[in-house]
Every structure is written in structure tokens, then in C-alpha cells.
Amino acid sequence: MALLVAGGAVALFTGGDDGGPFIDLPGLGNDEPETPEFAFEVRKVVPETTSATKAKELIDPARKVADQVKAVLDTLYVQGFVEPDAWGDFGAIEQTFDDDARAQAETDLDALTLGAAGAETYSFLQPERGVLVVDVLTDEGDAPVQALAFASFTGLAEGPDGAFTQIQSKASFFLHKVDGEWRIYSYRVDRKDRPAEAPATSTPAGSPSEAAS
């Protein structure tokens, strides 16, 4: 009996490579899905001026801001939707918000991320699309001071029962600089999830596709 248990344990922790009984335990076996890569594509950048300077003259600094804003939102969406180890963990995304916004953001975890119970509901999410449009507001000296990012994200989530759900997040994020870093200070997020068919070309857990962009 002890040998059987020991043998089972070996099979469990080795993924059953020896051809013995296979027990698929998420997080332990070699078939654990790899986390897909994800990054937003910045589709459009729009400078908004408060001075007499023409907006088109500020497109280059606005693009730089857009790249920095993209990095913040990449973090938010990777940690919030793509990285299973971070699902439900506000600590993984709190640095993307300014101090005043954090308390509110924590209460909105279900809208801002896959959800506080995401790890129990889903086992994997494959990002499908992530697009940003970034407006950059400049001050009277034409320095960027605020940004508004419209984010559109979709992904296909697979539950432990094999059912698929399309996850859609459309959001507007206002950001400003805090100690030199862009941080979200206000936002509006709409989550829309709906049942989905399994992908025609099977992308089983553990076979992530290329990054969204």
C-alpha cells in the first residue's frame, strides 16, 4: 500500500511521464498553461492643447506619453486578465492607480480585472485583441499633464469545466503623473462576458498564441 501511494505521488509530481497514471493538477504538472504574452496596440494618439500651440505640433511628445500610458495599462490588463497567478490579487495592479484612487479601485476589482474569483472561475485566458486610443492634454507650456486612454480588450477564457467565455472590457482611464510616473486617477469600465464556442483551431491550454501586438 505504501508503495502504491509513493508511486502515485511520484506520478503526480512528474506528470506521469513514466506512462503511469496521470493526474492533471493545475500548477503542478508540466502541462500547466504558459501565460500568454499581451500588450496593447496604440491605435491613435491625439494631443489636446490648452495653449495657442497647434495640436499637430505636439504629436511627438504625445506619442511618448502614449507609450508610457500603454505600459501602465499593459500591466493592468496582464495582471488583471492574462496572468492567472495574479487573478483576484489587487496588490498585482494597485501600482497602476494613484493613492486616492486605490481604495475605490480595490472595490471595483470585478470590473477592472477578471474578478476577485477569477482563479476559481477560469483556468486560462487567451488575449485576442487590445487596442488603445490615447488623448494627451498639455498645459500652457505645452508639457503633457494628463492623459485619457480608451482601452478595448477581448480575450477567450476557458473554465475548468472546458467551457469558453469571451471576455470583453471597454474602459476609459484618466491618468496623471505622480512622482514622474503615469497613474490612473479616474476610470469607467464596462465588462461584457458571453459564452463562446471553443476555438476552431484548438489552442489548448499551454499553447498560447502570439501577443496581441
Next chain:
Amino acid sequence: MIRKVLALVLALSAWVGGTVVGSIGAAPTASSVPLLKMGRAHAEFAPALDGSEPIFILVLGSDSRPGTPVERGLADSIHILGINPAKHRGTLLGFPRDSYVPLSTGGTNKINAAMPQGGPEAMVATVENLTGIELDYWALTGFGGLTQAVEQIGGLTINLPTQLVGYDTTFPAGKQRLAGRDALQVARTRKSLTNGDFGRSENQQRLMIAALGQFRFEFAKDPNRLFVWLGAGLRNVETTLSIGELSELAFTAMQVKTTNVTNVVVPGTVGSAGGISIVNISSSASQLYADLKADGYILPKALGQG
């Protein structure tokens, strides 16, 4: 020293010339629910503007012409805007420009004379002395600022209760879109009004409330309008404060429905002093000041309107 702020909505006021939840459970039952409205969220984020303490802003419109510093013109549009962030209510309390009051700069004169003598700060001190209300911010612009700002936001929709005969345009009663020059005319027209300066002050308040309503509407459809309005405001209104402070005020103002804004002009009688026409503010105005000071707004029923 008073903090100087020009809120987005207030900037327009000043221009008025004369001022998921997705399926967290089972996937097949997914639904779409907007979880968070930006205004509400930001109220949470801005404790300074979200408390129970009311905010008071002096909204000034200068009669200075283009090329002349707005702070040295006569203040022909004078309103206190009170906001109670917690209750999402506001009140506009207007003062006829001819109100004959003690000036902070010395002597008694028409209230609008304080500005050329001491700038917006003198106007603030004069109004504070008159009302006992401590003002938090001021906003100021002139004719050109109002005109250009309204143009830059694409016009302003106003609902006039009666026909208004302006300098060269007659505005029918009802809802209509005003270009910048039209907005200035509505704000400045006085002679054709039966109640003269009082009626003009009321029309200025109508423009301000229209601006608030339009901004709320536009922002709900497209958050980018915040930047557009901020840009239009800051290009046409002087301010020493940061855009961050302005947007905080704008977020605060967005929580106030136009139906929750009461507008009233201080009561008074027309008279004369030293051969000039003046307005003597009635003693009953002191009750309005006290009411507004208490919580940042006056309910319509206190004015016999509700």
C-alpha cells in the same frame, strides 16, 4: 489668501460676459453591467472636493475689451456659485452690477468698481464683506474670452423662457444653439429687459446652467470632452492653478444636475446716488447669504419656487 481656481464649467460661467460584471460565476450566464461611472469614482478620489464642506466660487465677467487686461475692467457679471459636493446641489447667487455697497478698496460705490481698483482679489474681499461667505475660488474672463470659448466647444444650447431682443439679434423663446457672439449678446443685453440688470443677471445664470448641462451631457457620451472643454477654458480664461485642480472641480461639477442648481439674484430696488443709477440691495438678502453659507445651496422652496 484665496485659492485661485477656474473650473471647467465655471470657466464657461465666467465667459458669460457681462460672465461585471462578467460572469464571475458560471460562464453561460454572463451579463454586461457598467460598474462605475467616472464622476462617482472621481468623487471618491478627490476628498478635498468630496466632503460635506461647501465650495464657493466667485464667477466674474469683465467688460474689458480685447487688448485690455480683464482684471482691470468693470466686473459686469458677478455671481457666487455654491456647490455642496456631498449633496450634489448648487446655487448661483447673482449681484446686479450696480449694487451700491462698501468696497474693500474703500468707500461705497457700485460693486463692479472694485475690480479696476484692486482686481479679482478686491472683488472677492468686497463680496465676502457683503455676504459673510468665505470664497474659495474665483474665475474671470472678458468679452473675447466668452466668445472664443463658446466657439471652441462648438456652441452652447440655451433655453430662453421669453424672447430676448439683443443688440442686433432677436432670440426667440425656447431652446436654441448659440454661437460665441450670440452667447455674449445674451449675457450682456440689459436695456430691452423689463427688469434690467436683474434680468441680465438671470440670463447670465441661464448660460452658466446651460454650460453645466451641456458639459455633463457631452462628457457622458465622450470623456474626451473634458479635455476639449478644459482647453477651451484655459485658452480664454486666466488662471494660476494647475490643470489637475481644474479637472477636480470639473469632476465635482459633473455630479451636480442642472435641476439641482438654484439660480437667484439678490433682491433690491433701483435708486440713485450722486446722480448715478444704483441698486440698493434689500435687507432680505441677508437671509439668502446665511442660507447659502450654511451648506452651499439654497433650496427652491426657500425662494418660493418650489
